[in-house]
Amino acid sequence: MEKALISPSILAADFARLGADVADVQGCGIDYLHIDVMDGAFVPNISFGPDVMKSLNGTATVPYDVHLMIEDPDRYIEKFVTDNTEFITVHYEACSDLAATLEHIHSLGIKAGVSIKPGTEPEVLDEFLKDIDLVLVMSVEPGFGGQKFMDSSLPKISYYSKKKAENGYSYLIEVDGGIGPANAHLVREAGVEVIVAGSAVFKAADRKEAVAAIKG
Numbered sequence: 001m002e003k004a005l006i007s008p009s010i011l012a013a014d015f016a017r018l019g020a021d022v023a024d025v026q027g028c029g030i031d032y033l034h035i036d037v038m039d040g041a042f043v044p045n046i047s048f049g050p051d052v053m054k055s056l057n058g059t060a061t062v063p064y065d066v067h068l069m070i071e072d073p074d075r076y077i078e079k080f081v082t083d084n085t086e087f088i089t090v091h092y093e094a095c096s097d098l099a100a101t102l103e104h105i106h107s108l109g110i111k112a113g114v115s116i117k118p119g120t121e122p123e124v125l126d127e128f129l130k131d132i133d134l135v136l137v138m139s140v141e142p143g144f145g146g147q148k149f150m151d152s153s154l155p156k157i158s159y160y161s162k163k164k165a166e167n168g169y170s171y172l173i174e175v176d177g178g179i180g181p182a183n184a185h186l187v188r189e190a191g192v193e194v195i196v197a198g199s200a201v202f203k204a205a206d207r208k209e210a211v212a213a214i215k216g
Helices: 015-026 050-054 098-107 122-131 153-167 184-190 207-215
Strands: 005-008 033-038 064-069 085-091 111-116 134-138 172-176 194-197
Touching: 005 033, 005 207, 015 207, 064 111, 064 194, 085 098, 085 134, 098 111, 098 122, 111 122, 122 134, 122 153, 134 153, 153 172, 153 184, 184 194, 184 207, 194 207
Parallel strands: 005 194, 033 064, 064 085, 085 111, 111 134, 134 172, 172 194
Antiparallel strands: none
16 A cells, blocks of 8 residues: 655644744645635635735745635636645536636646535546546535544545546545544555645644654
8 A cells, every 4th residue: 555645734723823833744744735725605614815825935845735615716716826836626516617627727837636525426527537637535524624534435535546547547636534643544545645634733742643644
């Protein structure tokens, strides 16, 4: 079983000392910073906008993995483009023309990700997989941190892993929600390549130890 990359969600950081928290976890072996953006419409919570993300530009040395949990994401995609931004991920359920949205993201020189909610079947992305750089499987209902991991995400991860192998696709498979050292092996065994973890990293007594355990 391969080691996974890890993308800690800054949603779980201490916002009173966000820069210091980010600097600290970067010394623990992380690969990305996961930027959870919520609009209070697509999900029942509001997080932060591009200015908070950009405030980390001088501190962050790892790439941004931006997750837009917002309606009509095309209106805001360009605002999240920085030299640090590697991925911008939109929700399948929030896009009226997903192919056009993927093209929009790629036109800005950014890799395009697509996420599906727990109630969405994995097959909905079949026609787009050749154009996607990252598939994000939600293992909790999007909108709040600290939720319990949903086992129903595991067959979806396996589905995308099989599709990738069969067709030679290049997308990364990412999972987000309720994952920590105790259950990270489940998603790695299913084929996940990037694990999003919030509380399990930022609130850990030993962050370096937590990162190592999650990565495998």
